[in-house]
Amino acid sequence: MRFGIVIVSLALLTAGPAFADAGLNLVMHGSKNGAPPCSSCHGETGAGQPAAGIPRLAGLDARYIVRQLESFTSSTRANSVMHPIASALTAPERTAVAGYFSGQTPPRAKDTVPDPKLIAAGAALAARGDWSKGIPACKSCHAPDALGTDGTVPRLAAQSSEYIVAQLRAWQAGTRHDDPLGLMTAIASKLDADQVAAVAAYFSSQPVNGAPIGAPASDPVAEETTKPVLQGFAPPPENAIPNDDFGKMVRLGENIFQNPQRFAAPYVGNTLSCSNCHIGRGRLAGSAPLWAAYVAYPAYRSKNKHVNTFEERMQGCFKFSMNGKAPPLGSETLVALETYSYFLAKGAPTGADLPGRGYPNLQMPARPFDYARGQKVYEQNCALCHGTDGQGQAAPDGRTVFPALWGPHSFNWGAGMGNIKNAAAFIKANMPFSRGGTLSDQQAWDVAAFVDSHERPQDPRFTGSVADTRAKYHDGATWMYGKTVNGIVLGAHSVPPGKR
Ligand code: HEC
Ligand code: HEC
Ligand code: HEC
Ligand code: HEC
Numbered sequence: 001m002r003f004g005i006v007i008v009s010l011a012l013l014t015a016g017p018a019f020a021d022a023g024l025n026l027v028m029h030g031s032k033n034g035a036p037p038c039s040s041c042h043g044e045t046g047a048g049q050p051a052a053g054i055p056r057l058a059g060l061d062a063r064y065i066v067r068q069l070e071s072f073t074s075s076t077r078a079n080s081v082m083h084p085i086a087s088a089l090t091a092p093e094r095t096a097v098a099g100y101f102s103g104q105t106p107p108r109a110k111d112t113v114p115d116p117k118l119i120a121a122g123a124a125l126a127a128r129g130d131w132s133k134g135i136p137a138c139k140s141c142h143a144p145d146a147l148g149t150d151g152t153v154p155r156l157a158a159q160s161s162e163y164i165v166a167q168l169r170a171w172q173a174g175t176r177h178d179d180p181l182g183l184m185t186a187i188a189s190k191l192d193a194d195q196v197a198a199v200a201a202y203f204s205s206q207p208v209n210g211a212p213i214g215a216p217a218s219d220p221v222a223e224e225t226t227k228p229v230l231q232g233f234a235p236p237p238e239n240a241i242p243n244d245d246f247g248k249m250v251r252l253g254e255n256i257f258q259n260p261q262r263f264a265a266p267y268v269g270n271t272l273s274c275s276n277c278h279i280g281r282g283r284l285a286g287s288a289p290l291w292a293a294y295v296a297y298p299a300y301r302s303k304n305k306h307v308n309t310f311e312e313r314m315q316g317c318f319k320f321s322m323n324g325k326a327p328p329l330g331s332e333t334l335v336a337l338e339t340y341s342y343f344l345a346k347g348a349p350t351g352a353d354l355p356g357r358g359y360p361n362l363q364m365p366a367r368p369f370d371y372a373r374g375q376k377v378y379e380q381n382c383a384l385c386h387g388t389d390g391q392g393q394a395a396p397d398g399r400t401v402f403p404a405l406w407g408p409h410s411f412n413w414g415a416g417m418g419n420i421k422n423a424a425a426f427i428k429a430n431m432p433f434s435r436g437g438t439l440s441d442q443q444a445w446d447v448a449a450f451v452d453s454h455e456r457p458q459d460p461r462f463t464g465s466v467a468d469t470r471a472k473y474h475d476g477a478t479w480m481y482g483k484t485v486n487g488i489v490l491g492a493h494s495v496p497p498g499k500r
Helices: 004-016 017-029 062-074 082-087 090-102 116-128 138-142 163-172 180-188 193-204 245-258 290-294 310-321 332-344 369-382 420-430 441-451 466-473
Strands: 299-301 306-308 401-402
Touching: 017 090, 062 082, 062 090, 090 420, 116 193, 163 180, 163 193, 193 401, 290 299, 290 310, 290 332, 306 310, 306 466, 310 332, 369 441
Parallel strands: none
Antiparallel strands: 299 306
């Protein structure tokens, strides 16, 4: 009993007294208009009844809860139990219950499906997806520890597995169809029954308060073999990585690629990861995959006017895209990344221009690209994840989920993505994330121009003058550096490069 009192008074402190009073009152006693007490099904602290498919509400973001109550009311999320209950709540009552439940501490996961094989299959799909079927990694949106992000994407860790299965089926059946940009509708439609069971078992078994102690640094390995995404070359599957010193280096390279803040910290000056722009851990065709790059070097680059080795090419992405420092040639960081790339390219012919290399080239648009049109595209298709301010979103544990597109935490002015041509090609093929190919070419150009018309860290090759730096490195119609946008000369107010 004393426990209950402690939890409630904590909620009072975090949610604010009036809020929590009204919320707690509704949860325990229901509403004047006839909504029953939420506690009778979801429990006093929102722990839910996992085995009965009644979701845990504790610790879910308040805005997400309000959005779901609205969807139950309008039946864009059709549910015969929650429809009358949500309809009976007034707007202030929704805010109050949402505030109350979001302030509760979610219970630790109870593993209701103790099947290690199923959980392992779910873990692999959650961390890696299955791009051969167009299924992205669940954790790319639901966050590395499945904790979700503020308001946009709900936490899945410790959620009821019966409930998760029911939601994925509801999207497949079209009875839940208010998900933003149709993201979950599209993803659920690609999952088969085994995959649904596996991800549900996995997420329900995950703890809420961070990774379990002693958790492996690497994500679990997928069992399936990789199939080509475009016709052409397919990199070997994860489970082909040998269990020896070579294999260790491959795994280190993959870890650096996925989480450079942790595995290559001295060389990183922003919150991005290599895989943010080379999606699917450098495997996905059309997203500058590592296997296609590896066999294309050494090569002459006009950017620095000499023949670059593969290692030197990667140094460039550290210096510009990661806004950091180039790791020394031969350092463990570059050797590991090169080993990972070599592994992915196994069997590919040297010097071949493999289909799927780089980002698919986009012709110049019919109408010149336009900032104002791009802003509209951005608001409708991108702000959901990258934020109206372009700064992205992090999980409650601080790890980046949606990367920053401009500002001090993004790539610097020297990066390839700062060239509207590259950005448009990347965006057309890969964004909105998991729905690549849905924007028109014109929309991709317009939104790329909008993204690349914002201030970001200075070009490390800055000569002391913006005009001079533009003339030397950014002299082309698809670079905004040095041009005036909304009364500001881009590059004139950049923070120095190389700071996190
Ligand atoms: C009779 C049992 C019952 C009662 C009482 C009840 N709920 Fe529910 N609730 C459910 C069930 C079952 C679901 C799962 C619906 C589905 O499968 O879509 C649910 C789902 C929800 C969800 C969606 C959670 C998510 O993760 O998307 C929210 C929010 C919610 N309920 C809020 C409330 C609130 C607030 C109250 C009290 C005013 C309440 N519920 C009362 C049974 C109940
Ligand atoms: C592209 C981003 C994205 C990816 C990838 C993604 N999700 Fe989601 N997911 C969302 C969003 C956004 C919502 C909230 C939908 C809403 O508001 O109705 C959501 C909601 C959910 C929910 C409902 C949770 C609840 O409390 O009701 C489940 C279950 C879910 N996702 C499972 C998955 C699984 C399993 C995968 C991987 C196979 C996955 N998601 C991949 C964006 C994503
Ligand atoms: C559903 C969420 C979501 C939406 C919507 C979305 N993105 Fe992304 N975006 C992501 C994720 C996740 C990544 C990183 C991919 C990865 O690591 O696998 C990303 C990466 C990027 C990157 C490269 C990394 C960086 O920080 O520069 C750019 C550029 C980008 N997105 C632009 C856009 C644009 C423009 C739109 C709208 C047309 C858009 N995105 C819509 C989730 C989203
Ligand atoms: C902000 C986005 C971004 C980030 C982050 C990023 N890159 Fe790149 N990378 C690019 C772009 C843009 C290109 C040029 C693609 C093209 O030419 O089509 C590129 C090219 C490459 C190439 C050469 C590809 C080829 O086919 O020639 C390699 C290798 C590479 N990057 C490795 C990395 C590594 C390793 C990291 C992390 C340390 C990283 N990148 C981080 C955007 C990024």
